[in-house]
Amino acid sequence: MTSNRPLIAVIIVLLVSACDGERGAPTPPAADAAPGVQAGSAVQAVAFPAPASEDFCSTVQKFMANTAVEATNTVFTDMPSYRHSKPSPNPLLTYQVVTYAGGLPIMVSCKIKTAAHLRAAYGPEAAGAQLFCPAVTRELLATTVGALRQNNDADAAERAAAFVIDEDEPYVTGRAYLADFPLSYRGADGAIHLSSHGLFQNYDSWITAVLPRKVQGQSYCHLATVEYLTALARGEMEPGTVVTTADDAPVVPGGG
Template identity: 35%
Template sequence: MPQRQLLATAAICATALLTLLPGSPAAGAPSEPTQFGNLCMRTQMLTANIDEASFRRAGGTIGNVDYTDLASFAASKPKLRPLETTRFDTYENGESKQVRCKGKSADHITAEYGPYVAGSEGDCASANRRTVWEASVMLSATERMAQVRQANDIVIDPDTAARTGQDWLADFPTATKDAEGRVHLPSKSLVVPLNTPNIPEEFKGQHYCTLASHAYVKRILLGQVLA
């Protein structure tokens, strides 16, 4: 059963980047130290370069639906108004490892909400970069004493572009380690602009991302994985 989380951006303060906001997630829904309390919602704001104030003035709200079944997630589509992402987590040892997010493209958001709400299309790598920073600053004093990698030690790789939805859903590494011992965070994207020809309308205006979770990045920083 999908679990829906909705936050009105009017309730969001830009200074509350590391605070979970009013309107708690549905039971069992993932929560992370992001401005929007959910990695996929924050990723949507980043990839579409949404200006929060303009989005709010246009009546915008943002929410997310969490899926626990991959087949149901594969069939899901993000919504435009209200803006709503969908999410699927892959787990390792009981903790989220990888997050797949389905969101809308910047040009589709602009077409719906008007000019100045969204900017140029961003990338999924920017979401991984933000996650590394968020996970790092949220370490406790005890965890910092055990930290073996700094945020700057993690290499953020550029997006690997998928050509189809099936390609995007295929297995993809959450993190890799190169011959010199550096940890890399790859990301996988599927971007379908609104003006893409010769495809059904419901497939247009999408931006999907495959990302590392906060929990897994924290384990990387603490040397608990890829040591």
């Protein structure tokens, strides 16, 4: 009988790399996508804080894991510290870094915990259904559209409502999550597409038992900000912004 040990070893090596700080190669945009915000849709129910707020990724944690467990969130001002950070479930520790274009915050990166890991740590009622990074982008885009309408900027609101949110599948390795990628791009359909790259380790999977604890139940996201989406909608920025997690990434205002 052929042994499965070599295959299992390869899988473990790939998943363990999810916790390291090495960066991978750029990845192409997702082929599948979903409509952004329809012209008549309402403003979202979730109020996300400002990108630099220490509560931003805490709010993302609550939203994505459907949890009321309070997190202690750390906001880094250097990318290497973010790359090497590891969220933990109990106490719930999460991590955040903001990428800037000049003085404009364009992306927030969050490292949080999965709903399944929180249930394991705090009990079955501690978290609900798991959501993924594109769901957060939909909420942020709804905020953008609503704010533009309230400011009587109907043309920009219409353009933002037509943005397409790619249904990006989360990666399983940190190397892929940390690779450069376009935060937005103009697709072959002529529409502006939004990327929401992330990482997800399924805590309920059989593989979790053989993984180091620091890898288990991790959920990471790169998220376009309302400020960036607004600039795109108003034509103040062009689609195609490539973001990076390199050491010199601009993670303070005016940093690049």
